[in-house]
Amino acid sequence: MSRFPFPIPHGWFGLCFSHELAVGEVKKVTLAGRDLVVFRTESGKAAVLDNYCPHLGAPLHQGCVVGESVRCPFHHWQFNGEGECTDVPYAKKIPTRAVAETIPLQEVNGMVMGWHHPEGREPYFELPRVDGLNGEDKWNELEYMQLQLPTCVQEIGENDVDQAHFTYLHRMPAFSETETIIDGPIKNSVSNMDMPDDFLADAVADAHGARHQLERTSYGPGVTVVHGTGFQSIKSGEMGEFILLNIATPIDDTTTVLRWSMGVSKNIADEDDLGPSILYGFKTGVEDDIPVWKEKIYRANPVLCDGDGPINKHRKWIQQFYDMKAR
Ligand code: FES
Numbered sequence: 001m002s003r004f005p006f007p008i009p010h011g012w013f014g015l016c017f018s019h020e021l022a023v024g025e026v027k028k029v030t031l032a033g034r035d036l037v038v039f040r041t042e043s044g045k046a047a048v049l050d051n052y053c054p055h056l057g058a059p060l061h062q063g064c065v066v067g068e069s070v071r072c073p074f075h076h077w078q079f080n081g082e083g084e085c086t087d088v089p090y091a092k093k094i095p096t097r098a099v100a101e102t103i104p105l106q107e108v109n110g111m112v113m114g115w116h117h118p119e120g121r122e123p124y125f126e127l128p129r130v131d132g133l134n135g136e137d138k139w140n141e142l143e144y145m146q147l148q149l150p151t152c153v154q155e156i157g158e159n160d161v162d163q164a165h166f167t168y169l170h171r172m173p174a175f176s177e178t179e180t181i182i183d184g185p186i187k188n189s190v191s192n193m194d195m196p197d198d199f200l201a202d203a204v205a206d207a208h209g210a211r212h213q214l215e216r217t218s219y220g221p222g223v224t225v226v227h228g229t230g231f232q233s234i235k236s237g238e239m240g241e242f243i244l245l246n247i248a249t250p251i252d253d254t255t256t257v258l259r260w261s262m263g264v265s266k267n268i269a270d271e272d273d274l275g276p277s278i279l280y281g282f283k284t285g286v287e288d289d290i291p292v293w294k295e296k297i298y299r300a301n302p303v304l305c306d307g308d309g310p311i312n313k314h315r316k317w318i319q320q321f322y323d324m325k326a327r
């Protein structure tokens with residue numbers, strides 16, 4: 001019995017970081033309880049198939065890439081990224097049923113993304129191409145983080161709009177009211193953050209005007225882009241920015257893999273109290289949530305107060321991704 005009274009939602013989720021999948025590499029990944037094989041063909045295309053060979057069920061991730069196909073270790077049948085069998089080395093005719101199942105895949109923002117829908121429906125919303133995650137000149141080198149968390153994707157998304165916990169659990173500056181706007185599968189929340197005097201070094205706090213804005217945009221339940229602005233450089237007075245791509249991938253009902261790609265603009269990257277502190281703050285912050293996520297239960301009718309943030313709005317929004325007939 002799951003701790004959560006809802007199924008795994010549909011949407012775009014992460015299979016692996018692009019940099020973890022070199023040409024010729026083959027990997028087993030799990031998405032929503034299903035084992036998949038991801039591989040990068042010799043021409044550099046990422047591909048994903050059901051991990052178990054349609055022939056006699058051998059694990060394809062133990063095979064290798066040959067040209068544009070993955071070759072099963074057991075009898076060397078080969079399958080391309082569309083799941084078509086491209087070779088059976090000892091048969092005169094390839095059986096028509098020799099097709100490996102696949103799921104829609106997109107590679108963008110340095111992530112190999114897969115679409116999960118339990119009824120096999122096609123993707124009906126796009127993934128954004130995010131400025132800062134595709135080698136643009138303004139940004140410093142990205143940092144990456146991957147964590148396995150003992151909770152579900154809904155709870156991770158709820159954390160973003162739970163504005164009071166930032167102050168009390170994470171000891172972060174207070175947010176002003178978080179505003180959330182919903183447009184179908186897209187959810188946009190904007191928070192203004194007031195920095196207390198003791199949060200940053202004095203010189204930095206003075207220079208800052210102590211007010212930043214964090215905009216979080218979710219594309220379905222698995223993808224959130226966090227864009228921070230208003231970080232003023234003490235050296236140049238220029239405004240710095242922060243970017244975080246947060247991909248939450250359901251492994252099973254109560255396990256989620258969180259993958260973060262994050263960076264700051266070059267103009268604040270080497271100011272210790274600014275660029276590195278922002279990155280450090282985000283990285284260590286998520287660790288505060290883990291013990292709570294591990295044991296907390298889901299309250300269907302929570303007692304909320306003003307100042308709690310748009311928690312019910314988030315819950316209402318995410319419902320659409322449990323509708324298995326959707327689109
Ligand atoms: S089980 Fe894969 S080729 Fe036979």
Ligand SMILES: [Fe+2]
Nearest residue numbers: 159165286289
């Ligand atoms: Fe949190």
